[in-house]
Amino acid sequence: MYTQGLNELAARPLAAGQENPELLRRFEARIDAEEKIEPKDWMPEAYRQTLIRQISQHAHSEIVGMLPEGNWITRAPSLLRKSILIAKVQDEGGHGAYLYSAAETLGISRAELVDQLLSGAAKYSSIFNYPTLTWADVGAIGWLVDGAAIMNQIPLCRCSYGPYSRAMIRVCKEESFHQRQGYDLMLKLARGSAAQRAIAQDALNRWWWPSLMMFGPPDTASPHTALSVRWKIKRFTNDELRQKFVDFTVPQARFLGLEIPDPALRWDAERGQHVHGEIDWSEFQDVVRGNGPCNQDRLQARRDAHESGRWVREAALAHAAKHARAAAA
């Protein structure tokens, strides 16, 4: 999922005007003709850097995204729910692996990518800096967070960069399971006891607004959208995708008998759309800057995992080298 990187171009890419004009013209003609760009093809530096940043943020988000749900694996209420949750968390790890692979085709190494995450230089989706306080949060994440992710990801299957597009097709096939198991979990709670309904409503209350923020800042505050749209890295604007998500999700909440925590939410018959209340963008900025409830914990968990695994990585290499020598002898 999790593509806030869509909103940012690389810090100091070459301006389009500094590229070789003939190569740039041919590149843009291919993009216009809906051709895919492949790793060894010429591409503008800004395209390459934007993709590295976006795909790696996306990969980091998948990996960090394993943590909030992983928190509930040992406390899942049944063996079936535990199996489902393990499968889902394993998928997130897999998605991270597909995406790191795609990013590496652009000429950056896995070690550099991991280093950027652990040093805090790279970002990941702000949504994972919120805690999972109850079992219902596992349902809310599948339903809302993965639901928002799907909204973002389906258009990315048609992204102009071949390896990213192929990775996203694979990811999207698996996301649908994630969203449906989440909704199924919410449905069980919503039809359960008063206490179960209460934690379902509480989870919706806490995850609703952060889910809307996942689509990134409003279009009026997202200056890089135009170039990303022109190069077909991005196909729809943040607000378009957010609107679609709201329109899909409101009836699903109604079916659950849960209330969306937005008193201003209303149906606009003329536009044929829901209108939602103001999003608190200061909260979003604050979480992105590192001040969300779990930013420190999430990064620390990744650093600990990386450090604890160091001897295994080194031992595996030593073992492989020893056997390669034996085979050569």
Next chain:
Amino acid sequence: MQPKPDWPLYEIFVRARGGLDHKHVGSVHAADASMAMEHARDVYTRRQEGVSVWVVRSTDIVASDPDEADALFEPARDKIYRHPTFYDIPKEVETL
């Protein structure tokens, strides 16, 4: 400080089912080929996507250069007589 180098990269090819070709699906890092096989299995075949896997060291693949694509592939463009549709066969002639 430069981060430590990665495990080597392996390209992964999966045969979806008997009778089909192996198809490139992505890559994994691994210390050696047998670990690459285990990682490929975990990363690319969690839902019965394959019945057979090839792993190949990425550095062992020799790829054509996109800059030479014209020289390699363009000469075939004007040889339309290589296609069966080039030939007009009278309707009366059957099974040809």
